[in-house]
Amino acid sequence: MLLATCGLPRSGPTSSEIYAGSVLREGDAFILVVDDRINYISAVSPALGFSQSFINAGVLGSDTIQPGDILGLTIWENVDDGLLVPTGQNATVLEEVQVDGSGFIFVPYAGRIRAAGNTPEAVRRIISEQLEEQTPDPQVQVRRLAGDGSTVSIVGAVTAQGVYPIERPTRTLAAMLAEAGGVTIEPEIAQVTLVRGGQRATAWFTDIYDHPSYDVPLRSGDRIVVEEDTRSFTALGATGTQDLVPFQSKTISALEAIAQVGGLSSTSADPTGVFVFRNEPEEIARQLTGVENLQGTQRIVYVLDLTRPNGLFFARDFAIRDEDTVYVTEAPFSQFSKVISAITGTLGSVDTISSAATGFE
Known part of the structure; x- marks a missing residue:
């Protein structure tokens, strides 16, 4: 049985093998069990939005004449x-x-x-x-x-790409996007980048309408680029599917990530062993671990035990980030079942060979 266990196929490492890589066992990864404190610290992620230089630019007078008009x-x-x-x-x-x-x-x-x-x-x-x-x-x-002086260019995932004049109805970003026919991708995953000279800033398309300050005034020569969100996470192990999964909204929790790949496998998944692998920057890693002398990016393994009291709530509040790896281990019973199947399958094969040999006598 021991030999059979060593040679059995499986979807990835066991929980004990992952814990063996902890810094407490001379490994190079910090393994942290997710709770409210961990969720609060790890939820920090780069936010999208326009800087004050864009927001405070002031709306151009619709009748102000510009060079090229x-x-x-x-x-x-x-x-x-x-x-x-x-x-x-x-x-x-x-x-x-x-x-x-x-x-x-x-x-x-x-x-x-x-x-x-x-x-x-x-x-x-x-x-x-x-x-x-x-x-x-x-x-x-x-x-x-209409002249060629007060114009902006719009490219990317919009209905009508082109060069548009800044006129009375189209002096702000939202109005100009509407003039171009709106976005052609799901609004939830659309990002709008505004380039002005040497400045560049990106905001979520929905935030432009949810937050009036993000409907920034335009300037002649502005370039507007609309693109689909490129973030993704990797799902591995005993899940419904193993794949590189794109984000389908601005934020996604661990629970939503698991649901997005078909949930836990009902025949093999271990709900006590849901792991999220991530490289955390030095500042975040120090807060998470309490180790003040850490230097550089650190490998962090977050553990989600869905069977714990409030385990599902912790998973619901844990934010998945770009390039995360979500891995679900197999339950010990799954390996045991494979061993039994391997043994009984081997014995069945022996019986078949023996019966065939008897038939030739």
């Missing part, structure tokens, strides 16, 4: 022989006057006019004042058309 000008003169108005007409239209990179436009007889940073109304007054010196009581209308 296109303006439309209409000028009326109260004389028959005007400076700009053709003979027989009372107005002239200057379409698609582009604001140059320095923020100026050129208007005949008015010269170079500073447009960037001003509203169309301010530009109208400047042009009127310049022309009034040469023609009596000119009337000027300035319209801000």
